[in-house]
Amino acid sequence: MAQKPSIPKGTRDFSPAEVAKRNYIIQIIKKHFKTYGFQPIETPSFENFDTLMGKYGEEGDRLIFKILNSGDFISKVDDVTYSSKKSGSLTPKISDKALRYDLTVPFARYVVMHQNEIDFPFKRYQIQPVWRADRPQKGRFREFYQCDADVVGANSLLQEVEFVQLYDAVFTDLGLKGTTVKINNRKVLSGIAEVIGAKHLLIDFTVALDKLDKIGEEKVKAEMLEKGISENAIAKAQPLFGMSGSASEQLGQLKDLLTDSEIGLEGVAELEEILNTIDTIGLQSAKLELDVTLARGLNYYTGAIFEVAAPDGVKMGSIGGGGRYDDLTGIFGLKDVSGVGISFGLDRIYLVLEELDLFPKSLDISLDVLCLNFGDREGLASLKLVSALRNLGLRADLYPTAAKFQKQLKYANKRGVPYVILLGEKELTEGTFVVKNMETGDQKAYTLENATEFAAEIN
């Protein structure tokens, strides 16, 4: 009868200690999303099959979790489809819903459906789980949170500037100093593809370039060659691999390279404005760095692209990323709405904070004070005291039974409670309670009427 329980691969239980740390990160991200004028929305965990399918490429379609229709779903499948016994043709007949794969497509769907209620420019944030049927591996899960902020309906580069500031604000607040916000512009990449004569291979070009960090110059060039980009074209793109100097020097080199590309020069001008503005305003602890090899896999970006690297010395992929995409809502029938957005990688930020020991120690404390239980009469007085402390905002608990003193103390130690209250027969007679500081061992007595005094002292 009894089963040995387990959870599906790629999913996780979060213990109280883990939830506390995750919520700490989420609260800080949320706080800054709000001060930057973003508003929260939430969308359903599952969307209609057709809303999601075809939006993430063929690979994406495969990785979307589909939900089986309820009831006698098979009776609705026609005989021809059924007798084919093909998963591909059967799926749309037995599933009309699918779990959210990211927050961007549901957001586009939301904007189109609610366009008449929305005041544009619309700055929204969304922090919800997404699901992907990816092969689980270290740091890759089938259920994970995305923390996204996007603006739709604003073409101004001010948005890009604000997003750089927002990254800086969040990471500074998390104590994660020395992050690098890398910036590039898809127009620059388009321009390069154009001037080297590989315009028709732009996607292959950017996909290969995106791997420079991981596989190095030689292998990137080999991949480009393999994809049909000529040796001559790759040679023309050589300045890309050897960019150096300050941002403005690099922008100068790019301008030289892109003299003949209108779109390329437009990208350079945009980069210039963003870099100059951030230079004028300043950042707290992050640095903004031009990285012309930054390409990002997603094809829908059309302007600025961002990626955030953890501080030097921490081995970790990007802990955030984003960019500008024109016309995302076009797929749902609303044309010419420009969007730009960024995302925070919760799981990776968690790992970085853990590695650098940056989580506040206070997160380890889940209970401020535990009142020991010495029996019915004392218990009632203790319950009153604990109730008073809770009303004062303390996280307080009364041990549920008059178990042996050592057992109760052991529990207090395991929970890591900083203060233990002793209210035994003697104290009850005297109308007092004794507080033991679990770290120092010091004890101090208070009168029962004066719980406030104790609460004020430890707050």
Added chain:
Amino acid sequence: MAQKPSIPKGTRDFSPAEVAKRNYIIQIIKKHFKTYGFQPIETPSFENFDTLMGKYGEEGDRLIFKILNSGDFISKVDDVTYSSKKSGSLTPKISDKALRYDLTVPFARYVVMHQNEIDFPFKRYQIQPVWRADRPQKGRFREFYQCDADVVGANSLLQEVEFVQLYDAVFTDLGLKGTTVKINNRKVLSGIAEVIGAKHLLIDFTVALDKLDKIGEEKVKAEMLEKGISENAIAKAQPLFGMSGSASEQLGQLKDLLTDSEIGLEGVAELEEILNTIDTIGLQSAKLELDVTLARGLNYYTGAIFEVAAPDGVKMGSIGGGGRYDDLTGIFGLKDVSGVGISFGLDRIYLVLEELDLFPKSLDISLDVLCLNFGDREGLASLKLVSALRNLGLRADLYPTAAKFQKQLKYANKRGVPYVILLGEKELTEGTFVVKNMETGDQKAYTLENATEFAAEIN
């Protein structure tokens, strides 16, 4: 190409205004969960098929959303099963995961899986969505949040007392005064079934009794009769329908009725202790009421049962409920772990607060100050100012483009921003900015160096 987007029936998008109100409720519930010593856990959205199936009865099994296996799932179905073309036999072959149906079974699974890391008694809270393939109707959704707090590994009635206090604390904090926490005990119901000679029909008896509020005495009796409970037995149970007087008077009547039932008297004694303790300690705004007709549908309760009614005059089903269940973790192989827990009905609480106009007006404000945009030079100074205000914790925004003044003002009005900043050419030259109070129309000037002064004034 373009699709007219929609969302699956029974699901909801939440707008910024709705998220703000939902989060307001959730934050207050969380705050009190914490002060009462509960710790958060989170479990995956989907569990293994076998973890959930068979735990909620036949009807529950049908209402669980199953997730289609990835890849070529059909090729793994044997020919015999496939040729039967029966949804029931096919389902377990093409689905090995299912969406969480409630938070209690995943919690039981969590406790069993993590029993060696947990310090008992374990007080956990969990606020996550659950999914049910129910027919959607007013107030009933296919995706909705549950807000649960449970204690496992503590047999003391202190837990029941604390849950009554917890309901009182949350509803008082929400400004929802005059709620009634109804309490009963399954042992009393068992005792009654025993003394009237209908012990073998206990479930039918309690299921019928549970409907008293909705369908009235006559129909409840008719249902009992139909289920095979004799007229004689129903007549013996008559005192149940006519209980009156104070709680202690009702307890007296129950003791008379249950003289010959050990379990019944045990239930009465438990009720007595809980009622007396709450009487001694007092509640802030709720009242605790004995309701011997309270049965609650769920069969796993074994001791106290709770249900919370909204204040008089509000037509709404229960806004919270719970009880004690022994041996919940038994289904996963861990015996003799007693649990007791309560749940808050987020959607219904939302509707009640809306009806009674109890949401704080401050929730309508999503942006404290909007800085209008008068062009590039002014925009840069404005961005600096807005950045400073954000660093001071204000929710501040700069209109993204130098659009027409009226257009920007219209946006400010629609967003309901209380303060608008004007930083035009004149102000820039003078090194000042002007703040317009959108409600009163008053304007006041500040120097650009002194953003702190303005922030302090409006905080």
